[in-house]
Amino acid sequence: xxxxxxxxxxxxxxxxxxxxxxxxxxxxxxxxxxxxxxxxxxxxxxxxxxxxxxxxxxxxxxxxxxxxxxxxxxxxxxxxxxxxxxxxxxxxxxxxxxxxxxxxxxxxxxxxxxxxxxxxxxxxxxxxxxxxxxxxxxxxxxxxxxxxxxxxxxxxxxxxxxxxxxxxxxxxxxxxxxxxxxxxxxxxxxxxxxxxxxxxxxxxxxxxxxxxxxxxxxxxxxxxxxxxxxxxxxxxxxxxxxxxxxxxxxxxxxxxxxxxxxxxxxxxxxxxxxxxxxxxxxx
Amino acid sequence: xxxxxxxxxxxxxxxxxxxxxxxxxxxxxxxxxxxxxxxxxxxxxxxxxxxxxxxxxxxxxxxxxxxxxxxxxxxxxxxxxxxxxxxxxxxxxxxxxxxxxxxxxxxxxxxxxxxxxxxx
Numbered sequence: 377x378x379x380x381x382x383x384x385x386x387x388x389x390x391x392x393x394x395x396x397x398x399x400x401x402x403x404x405x406x407x408x409x410x411x412x413x414x415x416x417x418x419x420x421x422x423x424x425x426x427x428x429x430x431x432x433x434x435x436x437x438x439x440x441x442x443x444x445x446x447x448x449x450x451x452x453x454x455x456x457x458x459x460x461x462x463x464x465x466x467x468x469x470x471x472x473x474x475x476x477x478x479x480x481x482x483x484x485x486x487x488x489x490x491x492x493x494x495x496x497x498x499x500x501x502x503x504x505x506x507x508x509x510x511x512x513x514x515x516x517x518x519x520x521x522x523x524x525x526x527x528x529x530x531x532x533x534x535x536x537x538x539x540x541x542x543x544x545x546x547x548x549x550x551x552x553x554x555x556x557x558x559x560x561x562x563x564x565x566x567x568x569x570x571x572x573x574x575x576x577x578x579x580x581x582x583x584x585x586x587x588x589x590x591x592x593x594x595x596x597x598x599x600x601x602x603x604x605x606x607x608x609x610x611x612x613x614x615x616x617x618x619x620x621x622x623x624x625x626x627x628x629x630x631x632x633x634x635x636x637x638x639x640x641x642x643x644x645x646x647x648x649x650x651x652x653x654x655x656x657x658x659x
Numbered sequence: 660x661x662x663x664x665x666x667x668x669x670x671x672x673x674x675x676x677x678x679x680x681x682x683x684x685x686x687x688x689x690x691x692x693x694x695x696x697x698x699x700x701x702x703x704x705x706x707x708x709x710x711x712x713x714x715x716x717x718x719x720x721x722x723x724x725x726x727x728x729x730x731x732x733x734x735x736x737x738x739x740x741x742x743x744x745x746x747x748x749x750x751x752x753x754x755x756x757x758x759x760x761x762x763x764x765x766x767x768x769x770x771x772x773x774x775x776x777x778x779x
Contacts, residue, residue, distance in 0.1 A: 408754045422772030425723060429753065434776070466753055 405435055406460075406468075413460060413468035415442040417452075429462035430471075439478055444470045447549040453479040453503075472506040479503050483549055496546075497523040511560050512546045530577040533641075537562075537594070538569040562596040570594060570605065574641055581618035585641065587634075588612055589627065605632040609647075614655070624655040682712060686734060686741070686766035693766035694720045698732070708736030716743070720768035725751045727768055734766065740777060741766055 405421045407414040415421075418435035425431060435442075439452040446467055454477025460468040475481070481498040500520035506513045516522075522537040522544070542564035572587045592607025609632050614624035629650030635643045682701035686694045699714025716732040718741065719725070730745025741764045748757030749764075749771055756762075756771070763777040764770060 404756060404758075406754055406756050409752070413754075420773050420775050422770065422776040423756075425725060425751070425769050425771070427722070429723075431754075434772075462753055468754060 405440070406431065406433065408466070408468040410465075410467055412445045413443070413470070415440065415456075417441045431460045431462075431468065433458055433460065439480075442470075444468070444549075447507075448483050448485045449481070449549055450484075451475065451479070451481045453477055470505075470507070472504075474502075474504045476502045481505075483546075485550065491529045493527045495525050497521075507548065510548070512549055514544045514546060516542045531575070533574040534572070536569075536571040537564060539564045539566055539594070541565045542568075542594075559596055560598045562594065564594040566590075566592040566594070566607070568592070568594045568605075570611075576618075576641070578618050583618040584614075584616040586614045586616075586624075589632070591632075601636045603634040603636060605634070607631065609650070612655070613645075626653045626655065627651075686718070688739065688766050692721045694718050694768055696732070710734040710736075718743075718766075718768065722767060722769065723751060725749060725768045727762070727764065727771075729762075739765055740779075741768075742774070742779070 405415040405418040406423060407416075415433065415435055418437040418440035420436040421434065421440075423431050423433040434455075434457045436455045439454050440456060441450075441452040442456070443450040446463075446469060449470060451473075453475035456473055456475045458473030459471045461471040463469050479498070479500045479502065481503065482495065483498075484493070484495040498514075498520065500516050500518065502516070502518045503520070504515045504517070516539075519540050520538070520542060522542075523534065524536075525534045526532070542562065544559055544563075545561040547560060567590055569590050570587065572585075574585045576583050576585075589605055589609050589611030591605045591609040591611075595604045595606070596602070607630070609630070610628045612624055612626045614622060616622040627647065627650070629652065630648030632648070633646045635645075637643045680700055682699075683697045684695070684701075685692050686696065696712060696716065696718045698712035698716040700712070702711040702713075703709070704711075710733070712732045712734075713730065716727075716729045718727045718732065727741070727743055727747065727749045729743035729747040731743070733742045733744075734740075735742070742761065743763070744761045746757075747759040747762045748755060749762065749768070750756070759773070761774055762771055763774050763779060764772070
């Protein structure tokens with residue numbers, strides 16, 4: 377009995393040592409004093425400590441992970457090279473980064489008072505992001521999935537884009553709180569798969585607007601709030617009013633331009649040559 | 660490398676090695692002070708150009724005040740690299756890194772990485 381207990385204790389002790397060694401191997405690559413910025417799970421890493429207090433880093437893991445709370449950003453990838461800037465409040469902030477291999481990035485912001493939450497989820501094999509004073513450019517040289525969702529007291533909207541490559545200009549990441557418009561500019565090369573689902577709550581109930589199209593390219597510019605779906609635009613648009621029958625139509629046209637309102641709901645839709653077939657009511 | 664304020668005992672046939680207790684000193688780069696170190700024990704070998712520090716080793720960079728702590732640090736004059744082993748942490752006034760099993764850095768601690776990043 378005593379031997380068994382000793383053996384059990386020895387096994388437990390060995391297990392504890394193994395866990396401790398494993399933790400130390402993974403280590404914390406870097407965490408700032410306020411716990412705002414952290415890079416971890418990076419068994420291979422190198423960082424240059426610049427005279428300015430900024431840090432240039434390279435990290436690899438399976439995957440390596442990180443976050444920047446101030447920017448509402450979490451990320452993981454097999455490899456990442458980046459530049460973390462030291463801010464006046466003592467935090468580190470990801471100013472640019474190139475990530476490769478199973479890249480997953482999430483950006484989240486919320487304004488409690490306005491009960492508004494916006495989040496973006498990105499999956500790709502390669503991504504480059506650069507932050508300036510006016511915005512954050514995200515370049516996807518290869519295939520990517522970009523999923524953006526907005527939730528307010530009366531609106532739930534998701535935009536999903538899948539494409540072989542694209543470039544986005546987003547607002548400065550910690551200035552997106554409460555913004556209903558996730559992009560300042562987008563330029564996406566196709567074939568682009570676009571899915572927009574927007575649900576609006578009203579006194580009469582919930583209405584839903586769904587657009588699912590595939591096209592050759594997509595551009596969007598916040599200055600004119602116009603989404604341009606260009607080349608071989610095929611898909612369908614469905615509207616489910618708060619009361620009454622749903623209606624919708626299948627499209628197969630050269631192009632569609634959609635003028636959006638403040639809530640990124642369509643205000644005006646124009647289409648090029650092609651066929652539009654009504655689905656009719658009662659579907 | 661400079662070593663001061665220490666008890667030094669020379670050993671070996673050619674008096675090329677020194678065992679130092681309560682060691683404190685500086686690491687130089689290009690004739691300038693790059694960092695300062697303290698450790699419980701030190702072992703310097705002039706024939707190999709290696710300084711081995713053990714026991715609560717602490718290296719502080721001259722430029723940024725970045726502090727590296729480890730159980731053992733080997734400074735190789737030929738490669739001009741500091742190899743830190745055992746519960747290695749690096750800390751500045753703004754951030755910290757570690758614990759790591761092993762980290763490598765030049766004496767100024769202005770570039771810090773895992774051994775594979777320095778070809779080790």
